[in-house]
Amino acid sequence: MLKDIIPSQTRRKILALFYQNFGESYHLRRVCREVEQEINAVKRELDILEKAHILKKEKRLNKSIYSLNTAYGLFDEFLRIFAKEGALAQKILKEKGVLGKVTFVAMSLKLVKKESLKPSEIYMLFVGTIVGPEIQKVIQSVEKLYPFEINYTIMSKSEFDYRKKQNDPFIWTFLREPKVMIIGSESALML
16 A cells, blocks of 8 residues: 555655654664665665654764654654554454454554553454454464553444443543544544
8 A cells, every 4th residue: 555655665664664663763774674675775765764854863873873753744644554554453454354343443542652551541442243352363463562461442333332422431531542543434433
C-alpha cells in the first residue's frame, strides 16, 4: 500500500524503522543494518528526511544520531499509518478470517508509543462476534515486541453499543484516547 505513495523502498524501510520503534535513536550504520540497505542510499534518505524535518539529527562524538521529530506537523498521521503497517496490525488483518465476525478493532496510540497504562485501561478493543482464543494467539504471537503485556477487551456489538449508550467510563476512557483503527472506521465506532 505504501509503495504507491512512497516509491523509495529505502525511505519506506527507514520510516517504518523509526515509527514502529517509537522513541529509539539510531546512528547511520545501525540504520543500514536494520533496513538491510547500502550506506549511500540510507545516508541520502536520512538527509532527505532530516531536511523535511521528519527526523532530527544530533551529533554525539563522531556519530550522527537520528531520531523522530515529534514536533513534525504530520507526526501523528505517520505514526498511525506505520502502526497499521506494523506486525500486530498486519497479523490481525492476515488472521481476520479466523477471528470471527469482526466489526471493529481499535488500538490505542499508547500501545504504538509503548507507553504504560493505568490498571483500568486497555490497549486494544475488539468488537463483534469474536473467537477469543484466536485473538489470544494473535496477541501472544507479537507480544514479545512490547515491554509489557497487551491488555485488550472483546465485546459483542450489542454489548459495546449498550455500554456506550450508558456512558460506561471504561469504554469512554478508551474511545476518548487517540487511537488507530485497524478494522472499521472511527466515525462508525463513535456513533
